[in-house]
Amino acid sequence: MCSLHPKSSDSWARIHAGGGNIDLSFIKPKMPLFGSTFSPKKTPPRKSASLSNLHNLDRSTREVELGLDYGTPTMNLAGQSLKFENGQWIAESGISGGVDRREAQRLRRRNQQLEEENNLLRLKVDILLDMLSETTAESHLMEKELDELKGVSQRRK
Template sequence: MPLFGSTFSPKKTPPRKSASLSNLHNLDRSTREVELGLDYGTPTMNLAGQSLKFENGQWIAETGISGGVDRREAQRLRRRRETSLSLNGLLFFFQLSETTAESHLMEKELDELKSVSRRRK
């Protein structure tokens, strides 16, 4: 027997509201886009006063100038950078080759000096 009255019984949850009465989910995609306005156009953004739009997977400046440099200049700088990187790689390769050749010459000279030293003993 409970001490202060009846046993615990929670309130019943209210019934859920009925589903939407709209029939838009029955429409085909093109009609739904027209009705709901799902055609947003190209995404655009403004960074540091520069307006950019997203086209073909890349952000492109709407004015044709990106960060104060036009596209042709940017492409020229990109090609120059790639050329510099490849030349830097070649320079490293030649320096490594030169160092290796010098090392082999020193080892050969050291072996010759050791053999001359052995003959004298």
């Protein structure tokens, strides 16, 4: 026998089983399933973008209009001063302990030669491996033919 009894504002269920009462009120959800859904707060509007037109001007116009002369970017790395010119970092002259331009060009050329030699040697190794696999396959075929000929000659005897 099952009956519903009001308990404060909620309803709860009791089942009479063998003279004892079992409280099943914990099964009934406290929050409604489809009511009072989650609704986050509205986000505040963003601040307006900058009204400055400086970002539209090219570098030469900015220098003329505003007197901004930035110069070339420079940095000091490991005791060597470098400047950025024509898309490359170049060591400034007069720095002791650094590698000069001629030495750097010589090293680049040597590096290029070594890379080309390395590629040639890799190609030679690949060719030698191909030749080795070809001769190995041929020797296996010859051994197989030799074994077959030995078998034929033994049958004739």
